[in-house]
Amino acid sequence: MTTAGQIKVLTLAGRIILENGGETYRAEDTIFRMAKAMGLKEPDAFGVPSGLFISFTDAQGERQTSVCRMHGRDTDLSRVDAVNQLSRQLSAGDITGDELLVKLTELSKPAAHSRWHAPLTAALTALGFALMFEGSLWEMVISAIAAALTQMIPWVWSWQHDNMIKLVLGSAISALLPLVFHHITGLGLVDAMVAGALMPLVPGLSMTNAVLDVVRGDMVSGTAHGARALLTAALVAGGALIGTAVFGWIGGVL
């Protein structure tokens, strides 16, 4: 395999992990293991949530370095797991570097999830949490509808900062819909409906990544993930407050 191919393999592996919700230590660790499995000398990797730096010494004794800026960030844990599996296969000698490059290139292409995947799974999540918060049938149904609507926002609002818009607008809908439903019908526990609908927006992955990165001693990435979790939580709370305020403006009584 050429040096350019080796750089591409390591960069792609790190990029897929970081851009799909993996921890920074996992990206660094995987790159290091892959580099060793490919026989590269003195490999090193440094990652932060927004970038990745990789160095190694090639067969000619020259030091090679690659810098990679992470742009998008999505959540697809099955891709992170797939890279991990490929790393294991490479270490075990089950695949070659060239085969790995082909598989990683395939894995880095946009996922072909159904359009309904996010709304349906968010509805299932909200349904479970509405039940947890002492809700019954109405709470589960309304929470599920509000959570599904939240995930449909990118269908009509495809903008550069659509995740931020989704969080604020989605949490506003998650608060407003149950309040209006309760106001009109008198049915359901508002707390259970709203909290259930908001749960799919909770930044659980960022929170866990922050903890796991800090546990591994990576304070920079841990702090960045923690800041992301706090900002997301603030946006969700702000959106729910907006929804509550809108309910008051249109004549609702809390």
Next chain:
Amino acid sequence: MLEGLLRAIVSGYLGAAGFGALLNAPKKGILWDAAIGSLGYTAYWLIFQLTGAELPAMFVAALLAAALGQVAARKLHMISTVFVTIAILPLVPGIGLYRAMSAMGQGDMTLGAKTAVQAMSLILMIVMGTGIGSALFSMRKPVDTKEEEL
């Protein structure tokens, strides 16, 4: 008591399974991490019901969920993120956070601040439990990067 226990088991399972699917966890892992999520939330609910001590209950539940997540990752040869993240999500005190925000929105800052502090204390317990559970049962030993000096 029995109804509450059943509610904890089923809701913890559904909530965690939904999160697993939402985060695109590998299909073969979802049933397991939903089971661990359900077990973690049920442990929290049971300890809280039996002792009335909410913070220790949350800490023990998070520790249990993180530890089981790490063990499951090792047994199933999958990444621990899939199990740990999804297993602790049912523990997040969503209703407490909403009540805090709702009270503040209605101008009752005292109640809002009190509820927010309670919810944040629970989150702190989750963070501590997850950190300690993950550190104790970590799947991979850190690679030795010092074997070759530059």
